[in-house]
Amino acid sequence: MSVRRVVRRWGGTAGLALLILLVLQVLGEWVLAGKGIIAAPTHVIEALWDDRALYGANVPTTLETAAKGWAVGNAAAIVVAGIAQSVAWTERPALLLGLTVFSIPGVALAPVLEVTLSGNAPGSVLAGFFVFFPTLILTLLGLRQADPGALLVARAYGAGRWRTLTKVRARAALPGIVTGLSMTVPAALVGAILGEFIGASSGLGVMLIDAMYGAQVDLVWGVAAVTTALALAGYYIVRYVGRLLNPWSPPLDASATASALDLTRRDGRSRLVRIIETLASIGLILLVWWAAIPVFHLSDYVVKNPGDVVNYLVGSSGSAVLSQIGITLADAGLGFCVGIAVGWVLGVLFVVSPATGRAVLPIAFVVSSIPAIVFVPIVTLLLGRGSLSAGAIAAIVTFFPVLVNTMFGLRSASGDTLLFFRAHNASLWQTLWRLRLPIGMPAMLAAARISAPLAVLGATLAEWLATGRGLGYLIVTAFVNSNYTQMWAAAVVLTILSIVFYSVLSVVEQVVLRRLGVAGAPSSGQRAWHTVLARIGGRRERAPEETPQLGNAWFEAH
């Protein structure tokens, strides 16, 4: 690329990045100096250097915890995807398992793991939970994208199910797997750090908590910077290795995948069968929970079974948990609405004005790679310890997947349709209103649906660390006070809340699409499915600069 082209492509982004750094510098150095809110970038760098021994001691711990969870979670996801692909009846339970894992808020899981496991294991398990679903979905998607012709040839030459899987499908799935492995790196870091928040003695999570409660602004921003750098580095290393292993096809673009992998897809099975399957899956989860306690010799003082939880909730002290539902719902709901609105509006803006999009997207990508967890102290420093902070965290976590999917949806109009609109001298507004919005609607709504559990996670994280109320806070206080029945009950209620939130949105989505008459259209909404799942902490799967290969899915403007 010539210098001029580099400048044209990256000039806006570089300028914007410099401007942001400059604003932070001015705010930290002068305007808000001494207020303990914003650390000037130069101070952060200084502090990073001064604290290098501290980072040297803590970073490896977190990396190890995250790497273990990342490896095991991804391996499990790939194996489960392989089974789901080859044994037809396991597919739905596998996806339901994935969705449940995805919907369990990390805040509910962390203390539960803390009392059942020891050492750094809770962080690793959390990391594994966070990476499982995105990779499961992307691997399945890759497995399904195998060239039908190649499959037919393999079958014609007598290959059985196993040989087809190893010789054709596994190769076809590689791009999806690489995407899953790379985009789950930040999620694994979030899991590790979240695990370190309770009970660990070292690691970035411990540093972050200490810095936050000690109001060490430079350290908070420093940990945020280091974590983001680790997340980005991991993302690009995995992508690079993936390219070496799989040079013949680029990693799957999760937001551009055409096939649908929705749990609610019409697959010819009756509603009754689907309800039975769902109930059976719930029953299975309860059964495993019940049986695990005696089988693994877990202490029934800290580990409660479903019966204990139900008894507690219907009993007199149950209201302690139930009364918090409204608060958490409000926190998550506020953040969800703001995040969705901002994501939609910016998505429209970036599509209408591609130059803006080109400049802003790389920065948005970096911001989205910041593991969500490090936003908590920074937002708390900025907005205080009220509901506003909880909403802001939930909004930040929700925003990026919505933005990416909105852009993808709005851009999914075919080239010929756009030509037609231009030939008829359609205005920007007409093209947006009559073409792009209806075509993008499924993706926009799917993004909203899949962001719901993320909003719950973000809100409860903030409740725990900052606001001091709501289910997120209750779970942690119950843990600290050794009130284990309450802790389990709150965790269960929070998980149900998250799943219900998701389900309600999925119904709303179907109704709206049917009303608009968009449902009959080849749905790009389901394409969005995969991308967003990954957003447990905050990342997306394709760096903006790589996008032009995608038939201009990103920047069709030229």
Added chain:
Amino acid sequence: MNLAADMDHPTAGGVVIQGLQKSYRVGGRSFEALQEISLTVASRSFTSLVGPSGCGKSTLLRILCDLEAFDGGRVEIDGCPPHLLRQRHAIGLALQDPALLPWRTVRRNISLPLELARERVSSAVVDELIALVELEHFADARPAQLSGGMRQRVAIARALISNPQLLLLDEPFGALDEMTRQRLNLELLRIWTERPTTTVLVTHSMQEAVFLADQVVVMSGRPGTILAVRSVDLPRPRTVSVLRSPEFHAICDELLEKLFSGGTRAQPVEETVG
């Protein structure tokens, strides 16, 4: 109604192209897509552009509807440059991809150009066009419920709804099977006879080009030039029997001859570019 259309589009006019030049830059090198193209299309006549892939015929079509700028020469439609025509919503366009909006019914897809032109949508006019393309029973169906051929008929009705001064067809039946294609060509002939509009069709089927047109333009690629222009004097209205007539085959053979002799000449040029 037809009378009003007559007033709007004076019979003198049609398309005039003189010395048209168009080049693209690819990877720092420029290559000529169109070189010195001169052509006239009489008002309310049907012209086919035929040639191999990459000969610039689609580029020419896009220049006519102002979707592509050009580097030199003159292009006028009824005395107006293409961009004015586009701004007046006076172009009808049907492409290989019917590009229908899947959430709209046939009726509302057809009326889309009127909405884009901020004109009142008269249901009588829409019904008339639906009848013209023989989709009366599917007026409220959505594209997903239609066959490929039916979708193209919707696209053609949509292209005609605003009484365009210029109708541009870019391989409208190119993605359909041969039999459907034959049938739709007959349909197109009938529709065009009922509503004679200045029409330019891009195709790479010589039979299709000759069968439909008053004038066939044979193009050759890299750089895109015109090898031959021939008027087709087969009597109208044409029926399937034309396809069997010796005159029809004579014209096709003559033009194919020109295409292939021109094609060999163009070969070395292609190699230096590719």
